[in-house]
Amino acid sequence: MGNIELKNAIEEALDSIRPHLAEDGGNVEVVEIGKDGVVKIKWLGACRSCDMSEMTLKAGVEQTILQKLPQIKKVIAVA
Secondary structure (H helix, E strand, O other): OOHHHHHHHHHHHHHOOHHHHHHOOEEEEEEEEOOOOEEEEEEEEHHHHOOOHHHHHHHHHHHHHHHHOOOOOEEEEOO
């Protein structure tokens, strides 16, 4: 899977949770897909300052991506 196809697949996975983020005024953006299987995301809107963003990252964003794309090893948030 090429980098463009991988980014599209990650975006598609994120689209399944974006409505939940939007309910609270937030969103997420893919910043980088590393060759080491690490995806870097940036929180947008209310998610940037949410106390629950770390839990949402692990239980929502990361799990959603890992379930659909086993070649991804980890998802981290960057500023």
